[in-house]
Amino acid sequence: MEQKVTRKDIAKLAGVSVSVVSRTLNNSGYVAEEKKKRILEIANDLHYVPHPVAMSLQQARTKQILFYCKDLHNAFNIDLYTGMLEGAKDYGYMVLINGNLEFDDIRNTMVDGIIFQNEALASRYAKEYGKNYYMPAVTASFGEPVDPPKAVPVIEWDVSESMDKAIAYLRKKGHRKIAYASPYPYSDNNGRSNSWKRNMRYVFRDTLENYYLDISSLTEQKYSSTYWLDERSRLSHEETFYDKGGLAADIFLGRKLDATAILCFNDEFAAGLIQRLEKRGYRIPEDLSVMSFDASFHGRSFSPIITSIAPDNKKFGSDLATLLIRYINGEKISYFTRQPVHIREGESVKAV
Amino acid sequence: MEQKVTRKDIAKLAGVSVSVVSRTLNNSGYVAEEKKKRILEIANDLHYVPHPVAMSLQQARTKQILFYCKDLHNAFNIDLYTGMLEGAKDYGYMVLINGNLEFDDIRNTMVDGIIFQNEALASRYAKEYGKNYYMPAVTASFGEPVDPPKAVPVIEWDVSESMDKAIAYLRKKGHRKIAYASPYPYSDNNGRSNSWKRNMRYVFRDTLENYYLDISSLTEQKYSSTYWLDERSRLSHEETFYDKGGLAADIFLGRKLDATAILCFNDEFAAGLIQRLEKRGYRIPEDLSVMSFDASFHGRSFSPIITSIAPDNKKFGSDLATLLIRYINGEKISYFTRQPVHIREGESVKAV
């Protein structure tokens, strides 16, 4: 364990005060040229490295932000994160993830702000902590019927609109009977479900519910889409969309539905669903088309490549990071913007 | 922006000194019972939260460690990370990942130590920075022929031995001609390749090289397995095993090999390979068996589930984290241990 070299050591060797050393190292304020040179040399010789914690304390800035996100096995979130890293880099900021933070842990984390993965998380955070503990935050939003807290700027992916587009896309491919597979109950009030119901009502009439592959009857715990809002719920829970996709396949097979396409909640979910269907002898897309949301790395590296709708995830992440940093810096920002969306065509949808 | 509440504020209101407040809050040293109570009450009323940066500075401990890992889209690494979180939690430590850190950035990160994802990274780090900058570190190792630096404790997954086991497993399933698909050149000196060659030499004789699916001829950049050791190489590079798997499939098809099974470098690689093979009309495992390394979440959520060999990844991660923390704490630790390995049977291998 080497002795830590400090600005004091450099000052002593250079025969100046710490102030001068600091000014030199930070390139701020006046320092005589020769002294500057000598100080830099000594710093180099001593292998001086600044102490980030001390600087943070003094400047009241850690230059770190946190991506608050529970599900790291969801490639969509990693896509976002990758984008955040890029966006933050330009501002000299680092982005941290920590997979199992309870809200209480956040205050022990050395960050200047938080990016929430969804509006329900942000909302709950604001309710539980917002009043007593100030920390700049922004959130990704999916246009769900949850009031995001006023003080938290939002960048939205409007999943309802995406559902409309996805259905329009499948229709253009000749599909009429399109089922929807969701981790949330039929009665749940969320963007994708509502939009699917609205679009399919006049196709399925009174059998509508039958084409909604509702796995909640098969799982022990019933999660609504606003799960995070429930203050009794533990935050360390990780949603396993992949496992739920398998259950949705079972339901589909059990009901012997005549749908020619299934829309899935997201790529993880679709992966689980397709895997189960193929195990039961189905071929995708020959026997059945599957489409989903997120256009994640996982969906792309799946076989077949999953046709999926989403924003540019990296850009989404990058925008979130820069929004937060500009917010932290006190710049003028928009409190609400939307990400454009597009369809990533894969191999899981066939024209009929 | 609320005014930050400090221990000073509490002291003033309670009519005591900051020392007493600190002792109360930290539950250390003597404090009169009634005072203790009052201080706690006031702290609560004021919604006091300790300043982690200040505490870190004073205690010379951030209670944070870093998982230095570039490829977050590789589910194996996320598996490890998940385990680290669990292991570190018991010690009150947080584990951070940051996907695009150059070595130079590490010194700006507020952590007490580092976990390197592989021995080549650890080795390069030690060479470039180890002398001038002290930071406790441990590393995962894969038994590759790279000398991990002496000061860095190692936990190893012996991939050579795993290759032996994987081949034995496939042989028991009746496979004799087993190809190997790797991101690294045939000439590269690494555990998996060496072990495969050793095992297959007497099966393939002078056609051995033909069954080594070497994608390096198809890629612009030639990476050896010790890529990270090359100081000219940028660290921000992300390996795309998935894409390379597709290339390996092309080679396999081009050579019209009579192998009945392909061993893949890892699950990401296998995913890319299978995806491409299926696109070309192959069915896995009906037409061809595929097996790989890592037993990651990705391989499990793939279709077919990829048969794969690996340690218990979460335990691997957890062990790395606790090893590092105990190292930081100055406890006596083992500088070298090995993780036991097992085969996760999936759906991608068939008996012939």
Add this chain to the structure above:
DNA sequence: CTGAAAGCGCTTACAG
């Protein structure tokens, strides 16, 4: 152009 001083928020040996 320079340096002594106060301060960021906390801790901890030490004298009382």
Add this chain to the structure above:
DNA sequence: CTGAAAGCGCTTACAG
């Protein structure tokens, strides 16, 4: 049992 004091490593107005 308590509090003044020095200190963690750095920054920055301010007086010279």
